[in-house]
Amino acid sequence: ASQLTVQLTVNGQPKTLTVDPRTTLLDALREHLHLTGTKKGCDHGQCGACTVHVNGRRVNSCLSLLAMHEGEEVTTIEGLGQPGRLHPMQQAFVEHDGYQCGYCTSGQIMSATALLKEPWGPDDADVKEAMAGNICRCGAYPNIVAAIQQVRK
Ligand code: FES
16 A cells, blocks of 8 residues: 655654554554554544644544644643653642543543633533543543642632
């Protein structure tokens, strides 16, 4: 099969990838760049485990082809904090036990941090609605909401 070369920035570093044109952004991150913090849950846009930032906005990376991101800036959970220091949202999830098994956590945190830049209501119900695309099978929602609310205050 023919291959496609895509240049983009991932966690602040320029990357050039040569892949099958059908490669999703999720598979490019995990299989080609070995950034396995981004998780594959449903692979169909239903669970949010694969959420990353593209040019600062949240994207379900399983639904997006790498080829669509030429020249764009992608941030994954690995690039969210500073070296040796967690992002405040990561710290809040630790403090509030915002996870049980942890599989959805990267996506939850990437979604929540992207939302910090958008206007949304102040109540817990507003947080739940804004985060509705990120499913937690363990049901850690109360702690996830508490973590997000701490960072928003
Ligand atoms: Fe992408 Fe579930 S793996 S939304």
